[in-house]
Amino acid sequence: MRINTISRRLFLKVGILGASGVAAYLLLRRWGINPPPRVDEAVRISVETVAAGLVVPWSMAFISGGEAVLTERVGRVSLLDVDTGRLTLLGELETAAVGEGGLLGVAVHPPGPRLYLYQTYRSEGRLLNRVVMYDSLELRDPLILVDGIPGAAVHDGGRVKIGPDARLYVSTGDAAQPWLAQSIASLAGKILRLRLDGRVPGDNPFPGSPVFSYGHRNVQGLAWRPGDNTLYATEHGPSGEMGLWAHDEINRITPGGNYGWPEVVGVGGRAGFIDPILESGDETWAPSGCSFYSGRNHDAWAGNLFFAALRGEHLHRVVLAEDGGSVVYHEMLFKGVYGRLRDVVEGPDGNLYILTSNRDGRGLPREGDDRVLRLSWSR
Numbered sequence: 001m002r003i004n005t006i007s008r009r010l011f012l013k014v015g016i017l018g019a020s021g022v023a024a025y026l027l028l029r030r031w032g033i034n035p036p037p038r039v040d041e042a043v044r045i046s047v048e049t050v051a052a053g054l055v056v057p058w059s060m061a062f063i064s065g066g067e068a069v070l071t072e073r074v075g076r077v078s079l080l081d082v083d084t085g086r087l088t089l090l091g092e093l094e095t096a097a098v099g100e101g102g103l104l105g106v107a108v109h110p111p112g113p114r115l116y117l118y119q120t121y122r123s124e125g126r127l128l129n130r131v132v133m134y135d136s137l138e139l140r141d142p143l144i145l146v147d148g149i150p151g152a153a154v155h156d157g158g159r160v161k162i163g164p165d166a167r168l169y170v171s172t173g174d175a176a177q178p179w180l181a182q183s184i185a186s187l188a189g190k191i192l193r194l195r196l197d198g199r200v201p202g203d204n205p206f207p208g209s210p211v212f213s214y215g216h217r218n219v220q221g222l223a224w225r226p227g228d229n230t231l232y233a234t235e236h237g238p239s240g241e242m243g244l245w246a247h248d249e250i251n252r253i254t255p256g257g258n259y260g261w262p263e264v265v266g267v268g269g270r271a272g273f274i275d276p277i278l279e280s281g282d283e284t285w286a287p288s289g290c291s292f293y294s295g296r297n298h299d300a301w302a303g304n305l306f307f308a309a310l311r312g313e314h315l316h317r318v319v320l321a322e323d324g325g326s327v328v329y330h331e332m333l334f335k336g337v338y339g340r341l342r343d344v345v346e347g348p349d350g351n352l353y354i355l356t357s358n359r360d361g362r363g364l365p366r367e368g369d370d371r372v373l374r375l376s377w378s379r
């Protein structure tokens with residue numbers, strides 16, 4: 001009976017395919033790799049330019065509605081209306097825009113709003129970094145909250161963000177002096193935690209010190225996971241130090257934790273040092289700004305960690321395990337399409353805003369660079 005033969009063959013084929021699918025799934029599970037999540041093909045991702053003609057925009061912080069404060073590394077602070085694309089210059093700060101240094105991170109806090117800015121400056125011929133605070137957008141009478149953070153033409157850190165605990169977090173770099181990262185007495189190669197008035201909180205891990213975590217080479221991204229409010233940070237791996245390259249890191253930050261640099265690079269498994277939850281291996285991503293996405297306009301990405309990659313020229317999407325301690329899936333979006341990416345933030349409108357960094361001396365500027373891009377979804 002022909003029909004029976006066909007159906008038996010079909011049954012066999014389906015059975016074999018099904019069994020191999022289950023086997024592959026079990027193997028992936030055993031290796032700790034989860035299969036990629038299902039993609040909703042009805043959802044269209046669009047990316048549009050909100051602002052163009054910028055010079056190395058570094059950081060963006062929303063104040064209300066569609067308005068955000070935007071820094072450019074050369075020293076400019078502007079107000080960007082993301083609905084109209086209107087850019088209003090608030091001021092040009094004197095800053096030492098040398099190499100990777102300059103006017104870097106910005107955080108805002110009502111009322112005023114208060115502005116927290118991270119900038120490189122020169123003192124007695126040396127490059128240093130500091131955190132300054134302004135009481136309003138008029139940028140008058142800055143209050144210096146932290147100064148003397150070691151600086152250099154490379155590895156200046158520079159992200160400032162206010163955490164869910166209403167404390168100011170500051171990321172610094174090793175200023176090309178790797179061993180400073182292991183010294184609690186130095187502000188280099190650290191994540192710092194301060195009160196919003198600049199004083200050291202009483203519950204910091206090292207009494208009287210702003211140091212929150214150490215052993216970092218160059219942290220340029222900070223974000224808190226919704227739900228458990230745990231801090232995550234991106235970190236640039238070595239570019240030739242001790243003959244080592246790449247191994248960029250995504251770390252889950254524990255107060256007082258030692259993240260290894262320069263003793264341990266990437267996942268080292270050594271006692272006393274905390275390993276990253278994700279590293280780039282022999283590839284260089286050069287991860288900078290990062291944010292968790294709320295899922296407001298796109299459920300499927302709720303709780304995912306996004307980071308902007310400079311050298312990698314992509315937006316990285318990371319899906320964490322439920323306990324936040326490991327990565328179950330990650331992918332690179334828009335690879336090479338927009339060039340080097342510096343920061344990603346979620347707007348109050350539930351869209352993602354991305355800053356390009358093609359005019360920083362290491363990229364190939366294209367027409368309209370640098371830009372603020374908006375990533376949105378539609379059906």
Ligand SMILES: [Ca+2]
Pocket residue numbers: 215249259260261264265266274275276
């Ligand atoms: Ca590390």
